[in-house]
Amino acid sequence: MLKRCIIAENRKLHASPIWVIFFVLPLISAGYGTFNYLQNLEILTERWYSLWTQHTLFYSMLFFPAMVSAYAAYLWRLEHLGHNWNLIMAAPVRPFALFAAKLLVVVKLMCFTQCFVFVLYVACGRLFAGFSDWPPVSIVF
Template structure:
């Protein structure tokens, strides 16, 4: 049954306008990061690490939360139309299976987005910054860590889009969450805020590894936030209908 739910969610992506945002936002993010890097060569050394910090600064703070919010809002859009929510709640499918199916589909989109970001990073480094060689392996590892840290953002945005019928409001909340995540992370409390986990994983705006010697705490925080948010989703879906 879960597999059928995932198939149904994947069908929503066929010929969907969401693919425009999938390509457009990473390109804009890479453009901002590259431009900022080129304008600050007097302060930054010409290296792949410094280009990475400039790319991930904009991406982690603004573009990633916004993209996840758009993905989540789009997948819940059909349920919020007419009386579709009542049909879903009366269908022979556990409501949490529907939520988990949407989670899996957004995770797939996020993984694809992450590798698109890495591809643009490599292209910008070679074509515009003319950096020698290729990116260090650490940057690919940062990318995978960022995807792991982003799982809690996905779950949270799915809950918000489930509860809020508006398409735009969850996106504004995501942008606010990303900014707060930067402030919280700057005070060393990033593990206490789900949006900061992705920023920690991506090692945004830092040349040294933010998680050096702190991997157990990071993985534990990712797991705790994810379990907590899924419990909240199950409670919401089991105890009351969501108005739409």
């Protein structure tokens, strides 16, 4: 039953406006982080590590909590419209399966977002900061 609930939650995301948040907020945070790094090159001397600190500074404090909240709110929005709670409680699905499916879908979105943020980090380092090498493997871990 959990698998069917996850499939249903994934269907909500196909044509949803949540993908705008998925792409735009990491782009904004990457822009802020890269700009801040480029403005403070005399202080930030560790190249890839310093760029990573600036990217995560803005992303983790401002944008990531807002994105996770938006992801969860979007998945729960349908249940809060009308009398859908009554329909859910009368459905042949255990409430735990519904909650677990929503949690797993939000975690999946968070993982995709983290991968996208890392791609933006590498792209900003190579394109805007002018690094010719690749980031150290230790940053991934």
